Amino acid sequence: MELYYLTAHELHDLLLKKEVSAEEICRAVFDRIDAVEEKVKAYVTLTRERAFARAQEIDRKIAAGEAIPPLAGIPVAIKDNICTRGIRTTCSSKMLYNFVPPYNATVVEKLEAAGTVMVGKTNMDEFAMGSSTENSGFFATANPWDPERVPGGSSGGSAAAVAAGEAITAIGSDTGGSIRQPAAFCGVIGLKPTYGAVSRYGLVAFASSLDQIGPFTRDVTDCALMLNAISGHDPLDSTSAPGDVPDFTSCLKDDVKGLKIGVPREYIGEGIDPAVKEVVGQALKLLASLGAEIEETTLPHSRYALPAYYLIATAEASSNLARYDGVRYGYRAEDARDVVDMFMKTRSRGFGPEVKRRIMLGTYALSAGYYDAYYLKALKVRTLIKQDFDRAFEKFDVLLAPTTPTPAFKRGEKMDDPLQMYMSDICTLAVNLAGIPGISIPAGFVNGLPVGMQLIGKPFDEGTLLRVAYTFEQHADYSRRRPSL
Amino acid sequence: MITIKDVEHVALLARLELSEEEKQMYTKQLDAILEYAQVLNELDTDDVPPTAHVLHLRNVWREDEVGEHLPPDEVLANAPETEGQFFKVPRIV
Numbered sequence: 001m002e003l004y005y006l007t008a009h010e011l012h013d014l015l016l017k018k019e020v021s022a023e024e025i026c027r028a029v030f031d032r033i034d035a036v037e038e039k040v041k042a043y044v045t046l047t048r049e050r051a052f053a054r055a056q057e058i059d060r061k062i063a064a065g066e067a068i069p070p071l072a073g074i075p076v077a078i079k080d081n082i083c084t085r086g087i088r089t090t091c092s093s094k095m096l097y098n099f100v101p102p103y104n105a106t107v108v109e110k111l112e113a114a115g116t117v118m119v120g121k122t123n124m125d126e127f128a129m130g131s132s133t134e135n136s137g138f139f140a141t142a143n144p145w146d147p148e149r150v151p152g153g154s155s156g157g158s159a160a161a162v163a164a165g166e167a168i169t170a171i172g173s174d175t176g177g178s179i180r181q182p183a184a185f186c187g188v189i190g191l192k193p194t195y196g197a198v199s200r201y202g203l204v205a206f207a208s209s210l211d212q213i214g215p216f217t218r219d220v221t222d223c224a225l226m227l228n229a230i231s232g233h234d235p236l237d238s239t240s241a242p243g244d245v246p247d248f249t250s251c252l253k254d255d256v257k258g259l260k261i262g263v264p265r266e267y268i269g270e271g272i273d274p275a276v277k278e279v280v281g282q283a284l285k286l287l288a289s290l291g292a293e294i295e296e297t298t299l300p301h302s303r304y305a306l307p308a309y310y311l312i313a314t315a316e317a318s319s320n321l322a323r324y325d326g327v328r329y330g331y332r333a334e335d336a337r338d339v340v341d342m343f344m345k346t347r348s349r350g351f352g353p354e355v356k357r358r359i360m361l362g363t364y365a366l367s368a369g370y371y372d373a374y375y376l377k378a379l380k381v382r383t384l385i386k387q388d389f390d391r392a393f394e395k396f397d398v399l400l401a402p403t404t405p406t407p408a409f410k411r412g413e414k415m416d417d418p419l420q421m422y423m424s425d426i427c428t429l430a431v432n433l434a435g436i437p438g439i440s441i442p443a444g445f446v447n448g449l450p451v452g453m454q455l456i457g458k459p460f461d462e463g464t465l466l467r468v469a470y471t472f473e474q475h476a477d478y479s480r481r482r483p484s485l
Numbered sequence: 486m487i488t489i490k491d492v493e494h495v496a497l498l499a500r501l502e503l504s505e506e507e508k509q510m511y512t513k514q515l516d517a518i519l520e521y522a523q524v525l526n527e528l529d530t531d532d533v534p535p536t537a538h539v540l541h542l543r544n545v546w547r548e549d550e551v552g553e554h555l556p557p558d559e560v561l562a563n564a565p566e567t568e569g570q571f572f573k574v575p576r577i578v
Binding site: 009066082098101102105124195196208209238239241302303305307308310311318322325327328330331332336338339340341342343344345347348351353356357359360361363364366367374376377378380381382383384386418421433434435457459 | 487490491494495496498499500501502503507511514515517518519521522523525526527528532533534535536537538539540542545547555557560562563564565566572574575576577578
């Protein structure tokens with residue numbers, strides 16, 4: 001297989017055996033970008049020169065006989081809502097088209113320390129609001145499996161970059177499914193860690209009680225390596241969870257014997273494409289044949305997750321996005337009469353339609369007279385949703401569900417109907433409301449399009465998710481398939 | 486039922502200036518989304534505490550010590566307009 005289609009751990013082995021250099025890996029990925037980026041459009045900014053300089057630095061270390069960490073020399077793509085010092089960070093918004101952060105996000109610092117090579121900043125739905133990357137303020141990204149279809153969103157650029165060989169791994173953020181849904185649509189692995197497990201310092205805030213950073217990779221081993229690199233307590237993030245982080249590679253065991261897997265019936269019922277159900281059914285059979293104990297269960301408040309989510313997420317967003325006022329950074333409208341007129345014109349022209357829609361909805365839900373009826377009500381329903389999961393995890397080690405109700409949909413198909421677009425996240429939203437971890441792994445194909453299976457775990461039990469995902473991967477070849485572009 | 490007047494009020498709170506076309510569109514769409522959200526009222530939540538976030542963290546303290554900080558020119562580098570060490574904005578009154 002071409003270098004750009006290998007996994008990080010395969011490339012690491014080649015580096016150790018001196019069969020390939022970090023510079024050669026870097027060149028392979030940038031040559032691939034030159035060949036396919038016109039079709040895929042995964043990146044907002046490429047950091048080519050820095051990447052080669054960094055790769056050569058890694059090669060010098062190898063030549064000097066220094067031990068290199070497992071991700072050293074591995075090309076990584078970073079979603080463009082994660083701050084990178086000296087490199088434009090736009091959130092795919094006109095509002096931040098010229099914003100150059102003076103500091104690095106903690107995950108970026110950690111990936112630097114792990115020796116990774118940043119390839120560039122990836123396209124996304126503006127301010128992470130969307131499920132198709134069509135809401136980017138700059139351009140839409142294509143699905144590498146079928147360029148007529150969306151890559152999912154909001155981390156569509158990161159998912160597409162990994163699927164297309166334009167990066168080996170990537171970083172995204174997930175507020176309601178923005179890592180798992182595009183991972184499913186693009187046939188790669190995507191993990192949303194437990195709330196608080198990965199520092200969010202330097203992540204541009206969308207909905208602070210839901211946002212979480214996580215990795216995209218080609219296989220489960222790489223996912224464990226990325227999680228090792230980015231996890232851990234950070235004093236710069238007051239919502240970062242204290243405590244030690246395990247070595248997640250120790251969870252990569254081909255063994256699910258006796259493991260209890262619950263299948264919530266609400267996630268395989270109405271609204272789920274029968275072909276997706278079929279793929280999930282086959283995956284369950286495989287896991288059962290490997291000794292997992294599978295049983296149907298219930299998360300009775302599932303149907304309330306979508307409305308609760310959209311009230312909570314938009315309320316938090318309306319508050320978080322109040323900072324974009326044209327004063328300290330980003331876009332400013334020039335023809336204002338006075339300061340308030342400048343705020344109004346800046347915000348009206350700087351934000352795109354979906355961002356404005358969500359600010360409007362969130363502002364309404366928080367406004368006098370409606371706070372109790374909408375926002376507070378949604379927070380109470382959130383408690384019920386969380387209790388559903390608590391109850392299920394008294395009996396089960398993990399829950400298994402589709403990641404998305406359908407495979408990747410056609411571009412333009414859902415752009416006129418926000419509710420239809422929101423529906424594409426029905427299988428992932430509740431996991432963010434409960435703050436628990438979820439992983440999407442390729443579980444099959446329908447008409448040449450990848451279908452993702454989601455494993456949901458107890459808080460801080462990413463290890464069990466990785467174990468089940470790893471076992472599945474050892475007995476199914478879906479994550480070894482690559483699109484032909 | 487959301488009216489154009491509601492949309493205009495909320496837009497002002499959010500410091501957004503909407504075109505007539507946008508007002509029409511958001512009135513229709515917000516109405517549909519909030520109508521859909523009515524489903525939450527099927528649930529009796531009188532005795533349910535709200536969950537604002539899921540971590541069992543309370544106040545997170547640190548010593549009030551001067552640490553590393555960014556130099557003023559880097560802080561101001563992204564500003565549309567500055568004067569000396571200040572952000573500059575159009576007239577306020």
